[in-house]
Amino acid sequence: MKIDELPNGILSKDSKTDHFETRRSDNQELTFIQAEGIFEKSQIRMDDELKRSMGIINDEGDFTNLGLLISDQNCYSITAAFIQGGSSLICKFREEFTGSILKQCYALYDYIDQFNRTRSEIEGLYRHDFRDYPLEAIREALMNAVVHRDYAFNGSTLIKIFEDRIEFLTFGGLPIGLTSSDLKFGISVPRNLRLLDVFRRLNLADSVGIGFKKIERCYQGERTQPSVDVTENVFMLTLPNLNLDREHPQIHSESYVRETEDLSEIERSIAEFIGSKYEVSRKELETSFGLSQSRAVRTLNGLIDKGLIHSRGNGKNTVYVSKSKKW
Incomplete structure (x- = not known):
């Protein structure tokens, strides 16, 4: 967050x-x-x-x-x-x-x-x-x-x-x-x-x-x-x-490659988009990528199942955040 x-x-x-x-x-x-x-x-x-x-x-x-x-x-x-x-x-x-x-x-x-x-x-x-x-x-x-x-x-x-x-x-x-x-x-x-x-x-x-x-x-x-x-x-x-990251900086990049190598092109794009933001709503993804509601929901659920993002909030207040999110 x-x-x-x-x-x-x-x-x-x-x-x-x-x-x-x-x-x-x-x-x-x-x-x-x-x-x-x-x-x-x-x-x-x-x-x-x-x-x-x-x-x-x-x-x-x-x-x-x-x-x-x-x-x-x-x-x-x-x-x-x-x-x-x-x-x-x-x-x-x-x-x-x-x-x-x-x-x-x-x-x-x-x-x-x-x-x-x-x-x-x-x-x-x-x-x-x-x-x-x-x-x-x-x-x-x-x-x-x-x-x-x-x-x-x-x-x-x-x-x-x-x-x-x-x-x-x-x-x-x-x-x-x-x-x-x-x-x-x-x-x-x-x-x-x-x-x-x-x-x-x-x-x-x-x-x-x-x-x-x-x-x-x-x-x-x-x-x-x-x-x-x-x-x-x-x-x-x-x-x-911080010292662990300085001693082993490759852990983070290698982990990301392993986690994303099986993603489809749209999944990878959305994962990177969410990772670049504070948080993202489903509506914002639909607008940015031209997705239907059903496809946006399927893609987001798939990324959640793969452990790359997680959701916060309920109903219309639901937002999606990268698991590797920085402040």
């Missing part, structure tokens, strides 16, 4: 979760030892006055769900796993991170960094180091997964580290009335405004919705690009391993 800027958060479809942050926490026995230490590093004193201004304590003096997320007793965890090989069949390492959501972020960043190798090239007297994954891209992907998830779900946010990519899976689908094609316009619909404010105070997040722009910039000019997949309840951001 080519995206200039994805929404910095998504409103929940369930009205019961719309005010999650401001609701009174079921657990009122909260402590903030971990969070206070993190605020102290930013030279911010986390006293009751600050807790009230941030919304950790409500007007009645009770702790809110925002307070629960920031507290040592936070019940929402993040699980990170290192998957050996290119498939998800062998989980070599797995760790669950608990405690304050702030502490989880710092610990997760360090955990991911263990698997972020450095590739070095020598050019004359100079050495150039290249990380598998740009550090800024990891930071932004992690912040997005934490700040903008739907905390109405009790499951753990999941980060899968493969040899060729990192997948950030978090709960939260698209806002009602929006389709995937709307994302390219840079819509910013924060789900957890108060949590976002906490991260802004610690200089961990931006307030103007430029996180995905930063990720896009990290991969500018690269052969492989980040991708986004959205279902009704899950948002997944994938960061590709």
Whole structure:
């Protein structure tokens, strides 16, 4: 999915979760030892006055769900796993991170960094180091997964580290009335405004919705690009391993030749046309190639069956995207 800027958060479809942050926490026995230490590093004193201004304590003096997320007793965890090989069949390492959501972020960043190798090239007297994954891209992907998830779900946010990519899976689908094609316009619909404010105070997040722009910039000019997949309840951001592409650039071109060598002329033309676009509707293909509706449908279904494209949306909002789509 080519995206200039994805929404910095998504409103929940369930009205019961719309005010999650401001609701009174079921657990009122909260402590903030971990969070206070993190605020102290930013030279911010986390006293009751600050807790009230941030919304950790409500007007009645009770702790809110925002307070629960920031507290040592936070019940929402993040699980990170290192998957050996290119498939998800062998989980070599797995760790669950608990405690304050702030502490989880710092610990997760360090955990991911263990698997972020450095590739070095020598050019004359100079050495150039290249990380598998740009550090800024990891930071932004992690912040997005934490700040903008739907905390109405009790499951753990999941980060899968493969040899060729990192997948950030978090709960939260698209806002009602929006389709995937709307994302390219840079819509910013924060789900957890108060949590976002906490991260802004610690200089961990931006307030103007430029996180995905930063990720896009990290991969500018690269052969492989980040991708986004959205279902009704899950948002997944994938960061590709840049060093793997630099070491084995022929993998991509050889794979494309194998995948397309059995295509008909019209299938190949449409596959290349879709690959050159952000996304394509059936109507656009019919107009561009002079196809009837039935032939366009047959051709698109054939390309889907061959794994070269996939569809997003339903009914008249259905669009088609290349499996090798870049932003």
